[in-house]
Amino acid sequence: MDADCVAERAVSPVTGVVRWVVVDARSFDLHTEAVAFLASLRARGCSPNTERAYAGRVALYLSYCRIWRLDWRTPGFLDLARVQQRLIETPVQRRAGQARPGPVRYRSHGTANAIMTVVGEFLRFGAVHGWVPADTTALLSQPKLLRFTPPGFNTGESGQRRQIEAAAFRFQTTEPGYEDLSGEQIRGMIAAAPSCRDRFLIALMACTGLRIGEALGLHRGDMHLLASPRAVGCGVEGPHVHVRRRTDNPNRALAKSQHHRFVPVTADLVALYTDYQYERDRVAVAGESEMVFVNLFRPPLGRAMSYPNAKEMFDRLGRTVGHACRPHMLRHSAATRWLRDGVDRDVVQRLLGHASPLSMEQYRHVDDAEARAAVERVSFLTERP
Known part of the structure; x- marks a missing residue:
């Protein structure tokens, strides 16, 4: 997919400070609303890596909207669902300057979820500033009843806090776990x-x-x-x-x-x-x-x-x-x-x-040795004094 909007590094000629912006790939005009959104991240003290990642994800969403001739401010439910699906069906573009093409890669469901989360934040930011109608942001979440709650979560006297607003455009994923090193x-x-x-x-x-x-x-x-x-x-x-x-x-x-x-x-x-x-x-x-x-x-x-x-x-x-x-x-x-x-x-x-x-x-990871020791500790087949 040829991107209509791209994320670019912008370096101040005076201070040398690096910022990230979203620009039109053809005219090189700044996308005003996207740049304002990225500036809000800096104002909140987000890291440069967060700003860089968000810039690329917003640019990707805007590119899809331009290709499909959608107004990015007023996507419908089916439009957002289409964006979500295309994220996992479209091959990831090869980085500029990469020596060899390498195998075709596709985004995982988890990566697509991360992109849709940023799209939601961008649209909500636009709603705060009057660029995006409330009808659009209403599509981004839906009520969900928590069957299981994390440790320490207060559900309220009658369980009223079990109902939360969950992201509407999110793939079901399996927890990948965390890797540690010996x-x-x-x-x-x-x-x-x-x-x-x-x-x-x-x-x-x-x-x-x-x-x-x-x-x-x-x-x-x-x-x-x-x-x-x-x-x-x-x-x-x-x-x-x-x-x-x-x-x-x-x-x-x-x-x-x-x-x-x-x-x-x-x-x-x-x-x-x-x-x-x-x-x-x-x-x-x-x-x-x-x-x-x-x-x-x-x-x-x-x-x-x-x-x-x-x-x-x-x-x-x-x-x-x-x-x-x-x-x-x-x-x-x-x-x-x-x-x-x-x-x-x-x-x-x-x-x-x-x-x-x-x-x-x-x-808190449980390693193989701990799991085996626990089973052996309660095994009824082993004689105990």
């Missing part, structure tokens, strides 16, 4: 990493459970790695890392949590950071940056390491070690290990920076 796999990743910087980044995320945005957003002043905090005027005992949400990082790395927290670190992690500092000191311009993770091997040297740089590093590492190496897997691995080792859930919640205890449910 200790042996993580140690293999650290050993295979080509630089001290990359080894420290992997170990930091595996030992502290930091998100990739939190790690890339660290400033050197956040690294309180001395045994005594008095030298840096900090009241936290022992070596630790401070995680702060900043909206002005040069690489636009953003901590998801609004609340400042600190995470203790071990002596082994401090040693890896020391190795990285020796490596960093050999690149003179790196000393000018206050960011912890910077470019050391490719231009622009000394600039804060970006998320695409980190993703490329993890992709290369995955090919080297022969298994998936996504940054968030290290966070899941840390949380799973803590819970499996009996660390109090409140402590794990604080270390991960979760506001709600319900967010912890996704991290």
